[in-house]
Amino acid sequence: MKFTMTLPDHFAEMTVKDLLEEEWLVPRKVRHFIRTRKGLLINGEPCHFQSFVHAGDVITISIEASDYPERTILLGDKKQIEVLYEDEHLIIVNKPYGMKTHPNQPDEADTLLNHLAAYLAPAVQPHVVHRLDKETSGAILFAKNPFVLPILGRLLEQKKIYRRYQAVVHGAIKKDLTINKKIGRDRHDRRKRRIDPKGGKPAITHVTVAKQSPNQTMVFCQLDTGRTHQIRVHLASIGHPLIGDPLYSRNPHGRLMLHAYELHLRHPFTDQEIAVQALPGLW
Known part of the structure; x- marks a missing residue:
């Protein structure tokens, strides 16, 4: 694999070593391979790891497939994929309701990851950045190579990937609010999560009212954290479970009314602002 990136205008001067280790999170073993193979060029010229790189420099990196061992992903149906954005390093797709993000068993072939693997085959294998x-x-965002995967993971941890959800809940929510309640596993049902003030992990959900009626409210939710079932557990905890929720609503009917409507991030290599909407949404 060979990647070519032009460092953005605001890039701060640093050494090649720091670029690979601190900025791009390249594993030590792969950094060693890049060094011994002379697999990094600055503006087409060989360099040392103590050489400096600057804004506007063109960085070319060559890595071997064996540097990042790949696992087997059964190929699904590429016609299931709706692309919202794609470039050399990442792809954002619109996940249908009722489809798993990735397989849990090696013989599964009907998840979004399987279908995306078929869409990108044979040259590229996708990697999960986050799940729905x-x-x-x-x-939902996927990496198209293992080189960018840890960088996207760090952006997610640093809350630099903005995600906005549409939801429809039971009852009338009168005003915007922020739910800050720790979430932990449900000891009685392994499928579920619950509010756990002592043993749970921090979870923050910002809720903005979009439309309301006496019996239901349409809201936007923005996450500061990414706990499993976070929106579902938080809204149920204030007495407004999502319509259609089979786990947290007493009267589920129809589909779960939760949709990842918007996803924004700055491209880790080009600094380009990427913003997509997954249409048509819930309303």
Whole structure:
């Protein structure tokens, strides 16, 4: 694999070593291979790891497939893929309702990851950056190579990947609010999560009211954290479970009314602003 990136205008001067280790999170073993093979060029010229790189420099990196061992992914149906954005390093697709993000067993072939693997085959194998519940539809980000995967993971941890969800809940929510309640596993049902003030992990959900009626409210949700079932558990905890929620609503009917409507991020290599909407959404 060979990647060519032009460092963005605001890039701060640093050494090649720091670029690979601190900025791009390249594993030590792969950095060693790049060094011994002279697999990095600056503006087409060989360099040392103590050489400096600057804004506007063109960085070319060559890595071997064996540097990042790949696992086997059964190929699904590429016609299931709706692309919202794609470039050399990443792809954002619109996940249908009722489809798992990735397989849990090696013989599964009907998840979004399987279908995306078929869409990208044979040259590229996709890598999961984050996931959506099976019952949740909408925009989801994948890495197209293992080189960019840890960088996207760090952006997610640093809350630099903005995700906005549409949801429809039971009852009338009168005003915007922020739910800050820790979430942990449900000891009685392994499928579920619950509010756990002592043992749970921090979870923050910002809720904005979009439309309301006496019996239901359409809201936007923005996450500061990414806990499993976070929106579902938080809204149920204030007495407004999602319509159609088979786990947290007493009267589920129809599909789960939760949709990852928007996804924004700055491209880790080009600094380009990427913003997509997964249409048509819930309303």
